[in-house]
Amino acid sequence: MKLNYSLISRRKFLNTLFGGSLIAFFSGAIIPLVKFAFPTLGKEPDFVVLDKKDFTAIPRNSAKAFAWGGVLGLYLKKDDGSVAALKGVCTHMECNVAYRPAEKKFYCACHKGWYDETGKNIAGPPPKPLEFFEIMEKGEKLIIARKGAKVDLAKV
Amino acid sequence: MKYFIRILFAALTILSFSFLAFAEEKIPVFPEKPVEVYTIYASLAVFWFAIIGLIVVIKMKLNEIERIQKLGIDKEDPHAHRLE
Amino acid sequence: MIWPKFKDWIDERYDIAGLKRLAKRKLIPQHRYDFLYYTGGITLFLFILQFITGMLLAFYYIPHIDFAYESIIDIVTKINMGWFFRSLHHWGAQLCIVFVFIHLFGTLLVKSYRKPREFLWVTGFILLVISIFFGLSGYLLLWDERAFAAVRVATGGAGALPFVGSFIKIFLRGGVDVTGDTLTRFYAFHVSILPVLSLLLIGIHLLLVQYHGMSTPVSLEKNQHKEEPFFPNVFYKDMMIWLVVLGVVVTLAILLPPEIGKKANALAAPPEGIKPEWYFLFMLETLKFFPGTILGFNGETIAILCVSIGIFFFFLIPFLDRKSNRNERSPVFTVIAVVYILYFITMTLVGFFN
Numbered sequence: 001m002k003l004n005y006s007l008i009s010r011r012k013f014l015n016t017l018f019g020g021s022l023i024a025f026f027s028g029a030i031i032p033l034v035k036f037a038f039p040t041l042g043k044e045p046d047f048v049v050l051d052k053k054d055f056t057a058i059p060r061n062s063a064k065a066f067a068w069g070g071v072l073g074l075y076l077k078k079d080d081g082s083v084a085a086l087k088g089v090c091t092h093m094e095c096n097v098a099y100r101p102a103e104k105k106f107y108c109a110c111h112k113g114w115y116d117e118t119g120k121n122i123a124g125p126p127p128k129p130l131e132f133f134e135i136m137e138k139g140e141k142l143i144i145a146r147k148g149a150k151v152d153l154a155k156v
Numbered sequence: 157m158k159y160f161i162r163i164l165f166a167a168l169t170i171l172s173f174s175f176l177a178f179a180e181e182k183i184p185v186f187p188e189k190p191v192e193v194y195t196i197y198a199s200l201a202v203f204w205f206a207i208i209g210l211i212v213v214i215k216m217k218l219n220e221i222e223r224i225q226k227l228g229i230d231k232e233d234p235h236a237h238r239l240e
Numbered sequence: 241m242i243w244p245k246f247k248d249w250i251d252e253r254y255d256i257a258g259l260k261r262l263a264k265r266k267l268i269p270q271h272r273y274d275f276l277y278y279t280g281g282i283t284l285f286l287f288i289l290q291f292i293t294g295m296l297l298a299f300y301y302i303p304h305i306d307f308a309y310e311s312i313i314d315i316v317t318k319i320n321m322g323w324f325f326r327s328l329h330h331w332g333a334q335l336c337i338v339f340v341f342i343h344l345f346g347t348l349l350v351k352s353y354r355k356p357r358e359f360l361w362v363t364g365f366i367l368l369v370i371s372i373f374f375g376l377s378g379y380l381l382l383w384d385e386r387a388f389a390a391v392r393v394a395t396g397g398a399g400a401l402p403f404v405g406s407f408i409k410i411f412l413r414g415g416v417d418v419t420g421d422t423l424t425r426f427y428a429f430h431v432s433i434l435p436v437l438s439l440l441l442i443g444i445h446l447l448l449v450q451y452h453g454m455s456t457p458v459s460l461e462k463n464q465h466k467e468e469p470f471f472p473n474v475f476y477k478d479m480m481i482w483l484v485v486l487g488v489v490v491t492l493a494i495l496l497p498p499e500i501g502k503k504a505n506a507l508a509a510p511p512e513g514i515k516p517e518w519y520f521l522f523m524l525e526t527l528k529f530f531p532g533t534i535l536g537f538n539g540e541t542i543a544i545l546c547v548s549i550g551i552f553f554f555f556l557i558p559f560l561d562r563k564s565n566r567n568e569r570s571p572v573f574t575v576i577a578v579v580y581i582l583y584f585i586t587m588t589l590v591g592f593f594n
Contacts, residue, residue, distance in 0.1 A: 014217050021210050028206065035320040036296055185316055185323055185497040200494050207487045211480050218476045225473075234257075 044069040047145035055142055056083075063099035066144070072096045073133070073144060078117060079104070085135050085144045086119055091128040106130065266450065266470035271460045273350055277474075278481055279343040280449070284442070285482045286336035289489065290374075291435065293329040301381065303427035305420040308383040309503045316500065327493035333375055335489055337519050340371050341584075348577045352455040353557065354564035360452070361558045363445045370438050375517060377430040383423060388504035390516045391426075392418045397527070400544040419506070458569050521591025522584050523547055554580060 050066055055075045058064050063076045072088035088097050095110035106115040113124030120129045136143040138153055145151045224230045250256055300319055302311040315322040347353055353361035380391045399409030414421035456464045530543035563570035
């Protein structure tokens with residue numbers, strides 16, 4: 001069935017086409033700008049490399065801090081001489097935790113959260129245990145890696 | 157003879173690896189992964205299609221405006237009565 | 241229904257109708273050289289593009305000699321689309337300066353600098369100097385061997401001017417030699433001082449264009465009858481041309497991303513075959529003509545003086561061209577214009593292929 005009149009005026013057609021193309025064009029152009037403005041740097045590393053001699057000689061039942069990207073990492077030597085490495089960031093509101101040798105627990109001062117030696121959250125608001133890392137050694141170097149991260153020892 | 161071949165082999169190995177000493181690390185000013193390279197060139201093509209499309213629409217608008225202007229009906233009447 | 245309501249809301253507060261009437265009065269003459277009218281707009285568009293890409297790059301650039309080079313490598317390798325915006329900023333700058341020169345030589349040839357538009361020429365000339373300084377200061381921020389050597393030569397050349405030379409050199413360098421202080425200073429120029437100055441001057445330049453209207457070349461003035469309204473006709477034509485220019489810059493940015501050389505080392509020799517940016521080549525080649533000493537005077541000083549006089553004369557053309565001011569044809573100054581243009585192009589090409 002042929003119409004004798006147009007359902008849309010020429011002006012409306014052209015203006016809609018124009019406005020629609022402009023919106024499409026600019027949204028396509030804005031996306032790279034927005035992607036650029038949100039940084040990719042500052043993500044946590046997959047592993048860090050430390051000097052063995054700075055860490056292996058610490059006394060038993062003490063913890064030493066190291067840099068895990070931009071946040072706190074703790075190297076812990078327990079009473080029996082075994083070592084562990086963990087992220088010293090509380091799972092509640094991301095404050096730094098500290099090792100209390102007297103109680104052999106980790107304490108978060110912000111909201112009085114407690115974790116035991118294995119990092120399990122035992123008291124206070126923290127909802128999850130502390131994140132532990134894997135420790136590897138290569139010559140004079142100590143490599144702390146995220147669990148499951150692939151570390152090419154040859155390239156370290 | 158045997159020693160000559162070994163010395164020759166050693167010399168060639170050293171020579172071929174010495175070029176690595178002069179190879180400077182070229183900083184990648186353009187992404188290297190093929191999937192990214194492909195995406196970039198495809199986006200460039202889409203971008204040009206978008207530009208050409210926009211130019212076509214603008215030209216259509218321009219033609220219409222010039223047609224109206226030639227007819228002399230492009231002026232708005234400021235004293236026209238509103239329908240309400 | 242929303243759009244008319246919105247229009248009414250604005251109308252009840254501001255005299256949009258008055259502005260609209262003013263805007264509709266802007267008319268663009270149509271004649272065989274009217275393509276030149278678009279060169280200024282293209283330059284403006286590229287300037288705006290540089291502002292946007294520059295602001296983005298400033299998010300991640302670190303202006304300290306120990307971090308500048310590395311931060312640019314981070315931008316290019318680690319940030320999302322970082323390589324693209326750096327490349328876009330580079331090519332935007334190159335094209336912007338190309339069109340600044342096209343716009344400059346265009347106005348020179350059709351003599352739109354004549355009375356009453358002398359101030360447009362003056363502000364435009366200052367904008368040319370600002371654009372070139374934008375290029376030089378931006379170039380150093382990479383802190384690679386080429387940029388370091390180029391800035392040393394450029395500021396050293398400025399230092400060859402008599403009396404004021406050493407003051408200019410020390411002011412630009414932030415010291416006697418090109419150091420970290422120079423980087424800080426050039427960053428201040430590039431990101432703060434020059435943008436503010438250029439915004440001011442572009443504002444004045446554009447306002448004056450609206451005030452005076454578009455000029456028609458002397459030879460065509462008598463037969464000039466056709467013109468078209470800026471809104472909407474020429475505005476849409478501008479938009480189409482700007483879209484093409486955008487496409488060209490983006491294509492160049494993707495197909496020819498600029499390389500990053502080795503980090504600058506103040507104690508190392510400059511790299512082989514080093515040359516300044518192309519818009520300095522004509523000056524470099526001119527300086528090469530002059531011998532070491534002339535009549536007992538330092539050849540370099542004489543050379544810089546001669547170049548300065550040439551540029552100063554160029555700046556004074558609107559005030560010296562009496563015939564144009566009377567709206568008469570001025571063939572002498574057309575010849576002078578052609579000589580300047582040919583000299584610039586030839587010397588640039590000579591420097592390019594040397």
